[in-house]
Amino acid sequence: xxxxxxxxxxxxxxxxxxxxxxxxRRNAVAVLMSVELMLNAVNINxxxxxxxxxxxxxxxxxxxxxxIVVAAAEIAVGLALVISIYRQRGSVDLxxxxxxxW
Amino acid sequence: MYEFILPNAxxxxxxxxxxxxxxxxxxxxxxxxxxxxxxxxxxxxxxxxIPLASAVFAEPGGAVFEYSMRWLQMPGLQVxxxxxxxxxxxxxxxxxxxxxxxxxxxxxxxxxxxxxxxxYYGYQSLFAASMLGLVMANNFGQMFVFWELVxxxxxxxxxxxxxxxxxxxxxxxxxxxxxxxxxxxxxxxLFLQIIFGTLSFTALAHVIPGYQNVAVLIPVAILLFxxxxxxxxxxxxxxxxxxxxxxxxxxxxxxxxxxxxxxGVYLVARAFFIFASVPQAMTVIAVVGGFTALFAAxxxxxxxxxxxxxxxxxxxxxxxxMMAMGIGAMTAGMFxxxxxxxxxxxxxxxxxxxxxxMHEEQNIWKMGNLSRxxxxxxxxxxxxxxALSGIPPLSGFWSKDEILLAAYSSGHIGxxxxxxxVAFMTAFYMFRLIFTAFYGSNTYGQEKAHENRGVITxxxxxxxxxxxxxxxxxxxxxxxxxxxxxxxxxxxHPHPSIGIMVSSSLIAGAGILLAWLIYQKNVxxxxxxxxxxxxxxxxxxxxxxxxEIYTRxxxxxxxxxxxxxxxxxxxxxxxxxxxxxxxxxxSGDSLKYTEDGQVQSYAMYMMAGVLILVVLGAxxxxxxxx
Numbered sequence: 001x002x003x004x005x006x007x008x009x010x011x012x013x014x015x016x017x018x019x020x021x022x023x024x025r026r027n028a029v030a031v032l033m034s035v036e037l038m039l040n041a042v043n044i045n046x047x048x049x050x051x052x053x054x055x056x057x058x059x060x061x062x063x064x065x066x067x068i069v070v071a072a073a074e075i076a077v078g079l080a081l082v083i084s085i086y087r088q089r090g091s092v093d094l095x096x097x098x099x100x101x102w
Numbered sequence: 103m104y105e106f107i108l109p110n111a112x113x114x115x116x117x118x119x120x121x122x123x124x125x126x127x128x129x130x131x132x133x134x135x136x137x138x139x140x141x142x143x144x145x146x147x148x149x150x151x152i153p154l155a156s157a158v159f160a161e162p163g164g165a166v167f168e169y170s171m172r173w174l175q176m177p178g179l180q181v182x183x184x185x186x187x188x189x190x191x192x193x194x195x196x197x198x199x200x201x202x203x204x205x206x207x208x209x210x211x212x213x214x215x216x217x218x219x220x221x222y223y224g225y226q227s228l229f230a231a232s233m234l235g236l237v238m239a240n241n242f243g244q245m246f247v248f249w250e251l252v253x254x255x256x257x258x259x260x261x262x263x264x265x266x267x268x269x270x271x272x273x274x275x276x277x278x279x280x281x282x283x284x285x286x287x288x289x290x291x292l293f294l295q296i297i298f299g300t301l302s303f304t305a306l307a308h309v310i311p312g313y314q315n316v317a318v319l320i321p322v323a324i325l326l327f328x329x330x331x332x333x334x335x336x337x338x339x340x341x342x343x344x345x346x347x348x349x350x351x352x353x354x355x356x357x358x359x360x361x362x363x364x365x366g367v368y369l370v371a372r373a374f375f376i377f378a379s380v381p382q383a384m385t386v387i388a389v390v391g392g393f394t395a396l397f398a399a400x401x402x403x404x405x406x407x408x409x410x411x412x413x414x415x416x417x418x419x420x421x422x423x424m425m426a427m428g429i430g431a432m433t434a435g436m437f438x439x440x441x442x443x444x445x446x447x448x449x450x451x452x453x454x455x456x457x458x459x460m461h462e463e464q465n466i467w468k469m470g471n472l473s474r475x476x477x478x479x480x481x482x483x484x485x486x487x488x489a490l491s492g493i494p495p496l497s498g499f500w501s502k503d504e505i506l507l508a509a510y511s512s513g514h515i516g517x518x519x520x521x522x523x524v525a526f527m528t529a530f531y532m533f534r535l536i537f538t539a540f541y542g543s544n545t546y547g548q549e550k551a552h553e554n555r556g557v558i559t560x561x562x563x564x565x566x567x568x569x570x571x572x573x574x575x576x577x578x579x580x581x582x583x584x585x586x587x588x589x590x591x592x593x594x595h596p597h598p599s600i601g602i603m604v605s606s607s608l609i610a611g612a613g614i615l616l617a618w619l620i621y622q623k624n625v626x627x628x629x630x631x632x633x634x635x636x637x638x639x640x641x642x643x644x645x646x647x648x649x650e651i652y653t654r655x656x657x658x659x660x661x662x663x664x665x666x667x668x669x670x671x672x673x674x675x676x677x678x679x680x681x682x683x684x685x686x687x688x689s690g691d692s693l694k695y696t697e698d699g700q701v702q703s704y705a706m707y708m709m710a711g712v713l714i715l716v717v718l719g720a721x722x723x724x725x726x727x728x
């Protein structure tokens with residue numbers, strides 16, 4: 001029987017994969033994708049919690065819809081930034097963008 | 103009449119105070135009115151104190167009147183203010199008011215035309231008020247207030263001609279030296295308050311003589327003695343008094359010879375029951391007094407400034423009084439205080455008359471043969487000098503003799519010998535001065551010198567009469583009437599001895615004779631003597647270099663202290679501030695490399711931070727649950 005812990009475990013795994021991607025990938029687009037993974041891991045948690053803890057309300061589902069909307073906006077802005085920076089520097093490698101330092 | 107006068111004795115101090123206030127606030131523009139107010143008030147105080155004294159002396163042994171009121175009350179602390187009128191106070195009242203009156207009249211002539219004439223009288227009145235308040239105080243606290251007031255008046259009057267650097271410095275020196283003494287005095291007073299819970303003389307006089315724990319009283323008595331040491335210029339706090347001669351001469355006569363400097367002796371007499379209960383303190387007082395007497399007398403022999411000779415003589419005589427107190431002869435000490443007040447103020451006023459006539463010349467070697475031009479001054483001065491030297495039957499003879507007698511009969515043979523030596527030196531230096539300045543072959547001053555007007559000479563004559571007569575009040579001729587009133591059950595009262603009297607007058611005569619031989623007849627050349635003992639002479643003439651030693655000590659202390667403070671400032675205070683700045687700079691230097699511009703490392707720090715918060719939160723929740 002699949003229960004709440006399984007969903008939470010799945011969310012945790014996806015979240016960790018997302019963090020790993022954010023911290024290690026050098027390609028800016030891949031980092032944005034990893035951020036999406038993290039957001040969706042959270043969505044899984046919301047929905048699971050909604051189903052198993054408070055099945056009578058739809059707050060968790062509503063919240064995940066809200067997160068999806070924000071994520072869409074975020075990815076739009078993020079990709080726009082990536083394109084802009086690619087035009088400037090000819091690269092999407094994050095290691096090349098280190099002008100703001102000591 | 104007594105019903106009114108006794109409870110209203112405070113008027114004696116209040117009248118001069120009122121005069122001072124009026125002078126400073128309203129009439130200082132009119133010198134004549136100021137002087138008139140001041141003289142009127144002190145003369146009124148003088149007249150007022152006569153019935154008061156007669157009320158005190160009306161009873162055999164002296165009546166004691168005390169009036170007191172509560173001034174401040176707190177749990178555990180009562181502060182009283184009041185008047186204590188006993189024979190001691192009565193004597194001081196008569197001495198202070200009469201001499202102050204004469205000095206103020208004399209000042210009319212001496213200070214004539216001075217731009218500060220009005221404020222001079224203001225200070226004089228303020229001084230008289232403070233001094234009279236001091237002698238009438240019935241407790242240590244009130245006495246200390248007036249004690250400080252006379253100190254500040256002394257400061258103002260020493261520095262009266264503040265345009266002169268020397269006067270300014272002398273005033274500061276006097277003030278600071280007195281501060282040292284007064285600090286100890288104040289500590290002593292505080293200890294008395296802590297131990298006994300009262301400062302009243304009468305209350306303390308009941309408690310202290312039978313007090314068991316004498317060990318506690320030793321530091322208290324020594325601390326209290328610091329006050330008289332400063333005020334009466336006892337070694338090692340003596341240096342300010344000779345310098346105080348920078349003030350106007352009448353001031354020197356009144357404050358720095360007759361009254362204020364005697365306040366220290368008065369205090370020892372007033373608190374005699376404390377000192378007499380502590381034999382160690384008595385020894386200290388006797389030794390300090392005796393040493394000061396000898397020490398100052400030697401310096402007086404080598405000085406050339408007429409006022410400085412008298413100043414060192416005052417030091418020496420104050421030492422004499424202290425020595426008498428220390429021996430236990432409280433009556434003799436107070437008696438000498440009284441006679442000294444008259445003949446020393448006479449000598450100072452005489453010196454002032456000479457200085458005035460010589461147009462501010464003070465060097466005795468630049469005078470000479472003044473006796474022709476200034477007969478009244480000369481004769482009164484000689485009477486004063488004879489009284490000071492202890493020639494019978496003048497006043498100084500009776501009082502000095504009594505001190506020597508007390509020293510001899512109480513077994514202080516060392517102090518007796520010292521007293522005799524000082525008496526010899528006193529006669530010698532006084533007549534060295536007289537033969538040089540008033541006789542002598544020198545005729546420097548003759549042309550310009552002239553006898554002064556009556557306003558100056560009349561006080562001299564009155565004081566000369568007093569200098570001759572006041573001694574009789576404690577002579578066998580009047581059955582020691584002074585000692586019957588002014589005495590202490592703890593003091594000693596030796597029987598008069600003809601042997602002591604004869605020997606002390608012979609010694610004084612020998613001193614005069616030696617001075618006559620050296621300075622008048624030139625049988626022994628003083629120049630040759632000076633050459634022969636040039637090392638000693640230089641040492642003594644420079645006052646044993648005490649001032650220089652103090653200066654050096656002061657430098658060492660101040661500069662040494664400054665050096666230590668500088669080190670602390672540089673290494674500890676600056677070190678602390680600089681250390682913080684260095685630490686901040688260094689940590690910034692090393693931590694700046696975390697700011698590497700890589701967006702992913704920032705994300706990692708954030709991640710780590712969140713992780714730490716989560717772990718901490720988990721721990722908090724765990725412990726809250728447990």
